Amino acid sequence: MASAHKTRPIRIQDYKQAHVGGVNCLKIGRKSGRVLATGGEDKRVNIYNLGRPNVLMSLPGHTTAIKCVVFDNAEEFVVAGSFGGSLKLWDLEEKKIVRTLPAHNTVCTCVDFHPFGEFLVSGSVDTQVKVWDVRMKRVAQTYKGHARTIEAARFSPDGRWLATGDEAGIIKLWDVTAGKLLQDFKLHQGAITALDFHPGEFLMASGSEDGTCKFWDLETFHLLSSTEPSLFGDVPARTRAITFSPEGNALLSAYNESLKVFGWEPACAYDHAVVQWGKVADMNVLSDQLVVCCFEEGYPDVDVWVLGLQKLRPFSDPDVMHSPPKESRFELKANTTAKSFVKMGADAEDPPPPEDMQPQLTFTPVIVNPPPAPIPASIPAPAPTPAHTPAHPTPVTRTHTPSAPFTTHSQPSTAPTHTEKRSGRTPASGPAPLSVPMGNLGNKPTGVETLPFMRKPVPSSEGIASDPNELVDDLLAPHLAMCSVLNQRLTNIKAVRTVWLSKANDSRGVIDTVQAVQRTGDPAVLVDFLTVLMLKEDALNLDVCVLLLPLLRDLVASSFEQYTICALGVLTKFARSFGPIIRATLDAPAPTRGVDLVSEERIEKCTICPNIFLEIKQALPTLAKKSGRIGLPSKDLIAAL
Numbered sequence: 001m002a003s004a005h006k007t008r009p010i011r012i013q014d015y016k017q018a019h020v021g022g023v024n025c026l027k028i029g030r031k032s033g034r035v036l037a038t039g040g041e042d043k044r045v046n047i048y049n050l051g052r053p054n055v056l057m058s059l060p061g062h063t064t065a066i067k068c069v070v071f072d073n074a075e076e077f078v079v080a081g082s083f084g085g086s087l088k089l090w091d092l093e094e095k096k097i098v099r100t101l102p103a104h105n106t107v108c109t110c111v112d113f114h115p116f117g118e119f120l121v122s123g124s125v126d127t128q129v130k131v132w133d134v135r136m137k138r139v140a141q142t143y144k145g146h147a148r149t150i151e152a153a154r155f156s157p158d159g160r161w162l163a164t165g166d167e168a169g170i171i172k173l174w175d176v177t178a179g180k181l182l183q184d185f186k187l188h189q190g191a192i193t194a195l196d197f198h199p200g201e202f203l204m205a206s207g208s209e210d211g212t213c214k215f216w217d218l219e220t221f222h223l224l225s226s227t228e229p230s231l232f233g234d235v236p237a238r239t240r241a242i243t244f245s246p247e248g249n250a251l252l253s254a255y256n257e258s259l260k261v262f263g264w265e266p267a268c269a270y271d272h273a274v275v276q277w278g279k280v281a282d283m284n285v286l287s288d289q290l291v292v293c294c295f296e297e298g299y300p301d302v303d304v305w306v307l308g309l310q311k312l313r314p315f316s317d318p319d320v321m322h323s324p325p326k327e328s329r330f331e332l333k334a335n336t337t338a339k340s341f342v343k344m345g346a347d348a349e350d351p352p353p354p355e356d357m358q359p360q361l362t363f364t365p366v367i368v369n370p371p372p373a374p375i376p377a378s379i380p381a382p383a384p385t386p387a388h389t390p391a392h393p394t395p396v397t398r399t400h401t402p403s404a405p406f407t408t409h410s411q412p413s414t415a416p417t418h419t420e421k422r423s424g425r426t427p428a429s430g431p432a433p434l435s436v437p438m439g440n441l442g443n444k445p446t447g448v449e450t451l452p453f454m455r456k457p458v459p460s461s462e463g464i465a466s467d468p469n470e471l472v473d474d475l476l477a478p479h480l481a482m483c484s485v486l487n488q489r490l491t492n493i494k495a496v497r498t499v500w501l502s503k504a505n506d507s508r509g510v511i512d513t514v515q516a517v518q519r520t521g522d523p524a525v526l527v528d529f530l531t532v533l534m535l536k537e538d539a540l541n542l543d544v545c546v547l548l549l550p551l552l553r554d555l556v557a558s559s560f561e562q563y564t565i566c567a568l569g570v571l572t573k574f575a576r577s578f579g580p581i582i583r584a585t586l587d588a589p590a591p592t593r594g595v596d597l598v599s600e601e602r603i604e605k606c607t608i609c610p611n612i613f614l615e616i617k618q619a620l621p622t623l624a625k626k627s628g629r630i631g632l633p634s635k636d637l638i639a640a641l
Helices: 418-423 468-502 509-520 523-533 542-556 561-587 597-624 631-640
Strands: 010-015 023-028 035-040 045-049 057-059 066-071 077-082 087-091 096-101 108-113 119-124 129-133 138-143 150-155 161-166 171-175 180-185 192-197 203-208 213-217 222-226 241-244 251-254 258-264 267-274 280-286 289-295 302-308
Touching: 023 280, 023 289, 035 066, 035 077, 035 302, 045 077, 066 108, 077 108, 108 150, 119 150, 119 161, 129 161, 150 192, 161 192, 161 203, 192 241, 203 241, 213 251, 241 280, 251 280, 468 509, 468 523, 509 523, 509 542, 523 542, 523 561, 542 561, 542 597, 561 597, 561 631, 597 631
Parallel strands: 023 066
Antiparallel strands: 010 302, 023 035, 035 045, 045 057, 066 077, 077 087, 087 096, 108 119, 119 129, 129 138, 150 161, 161 171, 171 180, 192 203, 203 213, 213 222, 241 251, 251 258, 258 267, 280 289, 289 302
């Protein structure tokens, strides 16, 4: 355990009169870590660039005081919940309200954005948890089951799960895609104050008013370990905020007068720092510094602290930080998805510590709405529902693994989940599943490398460059080529999305969007579009089928396994949905008198389809013989035809 004087935080900013009448909530932007949103009694949301003394923008609109606030993951929007129960969403670039949602009938206590898609969650004193479709301005799901005020809500990094905690100390874990409750965790003795998911493992941490942090194994739904209660005198010290380090090797837990760094296998306190910073409302790790924002209830001021982590274990211990990876329990199989999931001076009242104890500040102010990062061509899919086992307070032991990135696959399996297989029961009833668009990531092309996407390198007769600058240029060449490909793909996706949104209420909207996809000439964009289209079955008709069939024929012959699988799935859907219509139309007797233009047009369309299906069918026996993920959908299409 480190001594308290070894690392000393610096108060880098004191926002006087952040709000008229008092501050009620605040949140740091997670993308840059350098923007701050605050909500107060004056019914406004204020946005700050950390490091600059003045408010960047002040957003009015609520008719009651603000209770909770959060940025979206791109820091392009901010949403705030009020004491009146409503939610308001602001576009930070336009500085205007773009959505107003009548979320609850009483105080909206917490809110969080979904990591992908246009969804957010809100919790309230009314004990209800609601997932909102922001684009459609409606409730996508309502979860009931808590008996006390919802105090915390957090989406998992892959977006599939939602954790909510209430005033009674109960945590509920929900499967958002299935719309059902997965598990209750009931071992805390005080209200839940904070929740966080590990960045790379099947692990969740929770903080409570009972002064403990508990670690939950989300593969077995058991308590993994629990810290000893932190005390303030003789009473438990309320856990104010928690966050996993970006490397996933420690949990940082903030209290009114201290910061503690915990491990979980077994539970241990790596280190601590004594800090008189008051009510911590949010914190974020930025490089090797911890940025902490605090306020006191009923007061108008906000303090921003920076604490260097270099002298705290495990960050100061190379053996702990860079230990060799252990074998992970969460190994990914072929048919599964990921099981994981300007230097500033100190305040005048707080003189800087000696040089050898002062953290190296690299904290620079940034604009609140920087140029957006490239949008991925596909939205990652969520992880599968884990196996369900009854919750018991018996801690379990497992191998700790370093953080691993969440990876995804495009289509969720239609087979029974682990829960259904192991328990032999049907899923619990709950809200309707949430349709989150899923992309085509995480599959390696069959027999194809990345070279087809890149420009051909110019052969060099001089061998390897001797100049380091030339060597760097040689190494950067394929990287820049791939960036060019991805930038072009991003442009194509934006063009398709523009058509899709502009034709949302038009009967020809899907047809125009298909034509826009066709104009891009990019099969990756086509696959992403088809994946989303399959979630909107009401948009499918014979015209769309006729338009897509030639594209699907070419996609079946693709060298990329995922492209072929996507095409086979869509073709199977078309064959089963429109096959009887096509057959009945072609078998119907010709009209004996008069001209029926509608009938002739339908016959013409139905005549095109069998020819293309016949061409595709000729390639299916070869595909059906392949092992892996192509064989089964090929057989399904053969049966459908």
